[in-house]
Amino acid sequence: MNPIAGLTDLMMSDTPHGPGDDTSILTKTKSKTQRPPLYKVMLLNDDYTPMEFVVHILERFFGLNHAQSFEIMLAVHKKGLAVVGVFSYEIAETKVAQVMDFARRHQHPLQCTMEKE
Ligand code: TYC
Secondary structure (H helix, E strand, O other): OOHHHHHHHHHHOOOOOOOOOOOOOOOOOOOOOOOOOOEEEEEEOOOOOOHHHHHHHHHHHHOOOHHHHHHHHHHHHHHOEEEEEEEOHHHHHHHHHHHHHHHHHOOOOOEEEEEEO
16 A cells, blocks of 8 residues: 555544554563672671681771771671671672681681672
């Protein structure tokens, strides 16, 4: 069909077109931005690892200052565990490995774990 004639037929038609007609539907596709999942890195309390050693770990591997490190160490000591940071999977995995390796080399039973947020 001649496209101009076809359009004229539509405009002149007796039946009004609206929602439900395939002549008037516009759709918008919402593009949802996907963010990578985050992981909490936690330190667990134990009865043997020296407090100063835990403070040193927090300064060395988590970039915290002495006061922040002491505060988090005390929170772990009192509550049994605390979140020391939130990271992407790869960074969290690296932090856990660094802490576990450093504690093992110094023969302390300190435990560090990660959990999806
Ligand atoms: N509870 C330990 C002590 O009294 C100190 C400690 C704090 C150990 C935090 C582990 O993740 C820890 N020496």
